[in-house]
Amino acid sequence: SQKIEQNSEAxxxxxxxxxxxxxxxxxxxxxxxxxxxxxxxxxxxxxxxIRENEKEKRKERLKVTFDTTLKQSLxxxxxxxxxxxxxxxxxxxxxxxxKVTFGTGTKLQVIP
Amino acid sequence: xxxxxxxxxxxxQPVGSPxxxxxxxxxxxxxxxxxxxxxxxxxxxxxxxxxxxxxISSEVPQNLSASRPQDRxxxxxxxKLLLSDSGFYLCAWSAQGVGPQHFGDGTRLSxx
Numbered sequence: 311s312q313k314i315e316q317n318s319e320a321x322x323x324x325x326x327x328x329x330x331x332x333x334x335x336x337x338x339x340x341x342x343x344x345x346x347x348x349x350x351x352x353x354x355x356x357x358x359x360i361r362e363n364e365k366e367k368r369k370e371r372l373k374v375t376f377d378t379t380l381k382q383s384l385x386x387x388x389x390x391x392x393x394x395x396x397x398x399x400x401x402x403x404x405x406x407x408x409k410v411t412f413g414t415g416t417k418l419q420v421i422p
Numbered sequence: 423x424x425x426x427x428x429x430x431x432x433x434x435q436p437v438g439s440p441x442x443x444x445x446x447x448x449x450x451x452x453x454x455x456x457x458x459x460x461x462x463x464x465x466x467x468x469x470x471x472x473x474x475x476x477x478i479s480s481e482v483p484q485n486l487s488a489s490r491p492q493d494r495x496x497x498x499x500x501x502k503l504l505l506s507d508s509g510f511y512l513c514a515w516s517a518q519g520v521g522p523q524h525f526g527d528g529t530r531l532s533x534x
């Protein structure tokens with residue numbers, strides 16, 4: 311069956327360090343993958359999109375990698391700040407009309 | 423710029439009562455529209471999506487229904503709510519083609 315796995319345990323990291331979040335998937339062949347940020351009680355906010363033929367994408371302090379052989383995406387936040395504390399969701403293209411399937415997310419806590 | 427409005431923010435309903443949640447998008451035309459539900463500690467579950475007026479695709483069989491009476495209006499309904507319908511309901515839109523989904527702030531629905 312299709313599965314998207316994100317570390318369900320919270321990730322605690324010291325301010326200034328690089329946070330790395332993992333998204334693994336099975337039985338998908340996504341044309342693209344997205345990362346979103348979700349704050350408590352709010353809707354997710356889009357961060358980055360990476361296509362299957364792209365290895366890496368950057369936006370300011372954010373970097374996403376996409377390895378279709380390993381079926382894995384890594385999401386990095388460099389020089390992390392307490393304001394980066396949130397839940398981060400990966401989402402895989404799931405066929406037509408921009409349908410995506412979301413992982414359950416990883417909660418990141420940046421400690422001052 | 424594009425905006426998405428979703429209301430109400432919170433709703434408490436008795437079991438067996440009807441439901442109507444509304445979502446409207448401004449600043450864009452012919453968007454794809456989506457309804458998701460997020461249970462506590464769970465990922466986003468796609469309930470319905472729509473690629474045009476009157477066109478609704480259901481992803482999960484349940485006692486919910488969706489309608490799109492206008493290009494930028496998406497309504498989630500139920501004739502009789504169940505306890506299991508409790509959750510955080512999110513509306514989202516995306517433009518045609520590969521790209522992000524943009525979410526509203528959600529409705530927290532509690533069934534008593």
